[in-house]
Amino acid sequence: MLRNGVKKLTLQTSSAAIGFTSLLSAPDFLHYSRDHRTVYKVLEACRLSSDYKAASAIHTRIFKLGYGTYPSLVASLVSTYLQCDRLLLARKLLDQVFRLDFNVVIVNLVIEHLMGLGEYGFAKKCFHKTPVQDVITWNLMIGGYVRNGRFEEALSFFREMLDSNVEPDKFTFASVMTGCARLGAINHALWVHRLMTEKEIELNPILSSALIDMYSKCGRIQTAKEVFNSADHSDVSIWNAMINGLAAHGLPFDAIAVFSKMEVENIFPDSITFIGILTACSHSGLVEEGRKYFNLMSSRYSIEPQIEHYGVMVDLFGRAGLLEEAYAVIEAMPVEPDVVIWRALLSACRIYRKPKLGEVAIANMSCLKSGDYVLLSNMYCSMKRWESAEGVRELMKKKGIRKIRGRSWIELGGVIHRFKAGDRSHPETEGLYKVLDGLIQRAKLEGFLPQTDLVLMDISEEEKEGNLNHHSEKLALAYGILKTSPGREIMISKNLRICHDCHNWIKLVSKLLIRVIIVRDRIRFHRFEGGSCSCEDYW
């Protein structure tokens, strides 16, 4: 996906920046140009198309013109070399530049580019080799780790920063809060919020949105509401954060109420507002409301639906079992449907067992990810079409695609404990498996039947059961039960969507132990209490 993005950008940038290519090559053009801005534009076009040859010609030219210490030019050259796999050249260039004049702006730009490329390990090396780091260097590291999904590393950089002589600022906190949000780590969140208050960092719309989002994603929707109520309401982003938070918590009517309040306060919704409202409707099966708001979007607010909005609509109809309508959305949309759209349809085909349409979806997907094969295989398994499921499994093997392992984590006493499916690496493995096995036995006595039909494997029923019993969310939950006092609420987070078996099982556990259990999966919150879930089994 990233690749596609880069490619698209390349085409646009090179044609816009160097509209002269039909007449002159980039280096030829530069021969006539002394303006560093133009040099930069051409160089960026080379970088985006990984044109090593042209870049090295420009390199010479830059030094000839005496621009050898210009931050943007050097940084662009360095990352062009990196993109062309000329690691040594990149390093040599940096050494040479810093011998002339060390400049922290250059380092920062290089780190920014590296983070954009997903090369956070490399960025870290740059960071540590640099003699001086300023607040922006730190922020780039923290923000870069967050954007690359490495939240815990981001937080440890933040802790290191607090020990350094550089003070965090509002930019730092915006990134750190996003990291806490994505981790769903409430103790970290509370700590960060307190720190931000202590440091007298004033809330602006961005920080308020991040704060609302952080509390929502850490399960504290009430606190999120309080932040929202006391925040300055003039910016649409805080409304969006609130609406999306309510949507994730399965509170569609609250989300709609907030949306209606926007009208009263004269705040104009934007396209993200509608993603939130439509998602809220979709996750709760509010088909008519969803349809209404989708229409209102363009008719009343003149916001043209984007591919994302069509995606939610396909999802909304699909989840509700209206497969024809979901397909009609795809056929009628004015933009080319992408993989996410087809994936939403495939997911609905899995739930409602529509293999024909599911195969249409698969056929239209340009690049299949691990999860798509699993959906397809699950669809066949649920219909007992074992040969077809086996075919999918063979295909995965042939293509070297492995099932993404589920991961769950739980924050206890400010420490995050992670578990993979079947994990035995935690120091307290023995204790937690004892708790887990005990619960599994109790559930069995209560008549709980494991749902083995979706296990993607050609193995015996008994093995399938074992497989299900050690799903990561069960491990994290068992660990939480082991380490907390009875009656305490437990929250765990998961990287994928919760499976049916775990969902049923946790419902039962919440009843047996008389405890509130909250699971935040990739899509939304599930709040289990007294044997039922807040999602009402619609997810």
Added chain:
DNA sequence: ATAGGGTTAG
């Protein structure tokens, strides 16, 4: 003739 960072999203 030079310059860098943050939120909400299918």
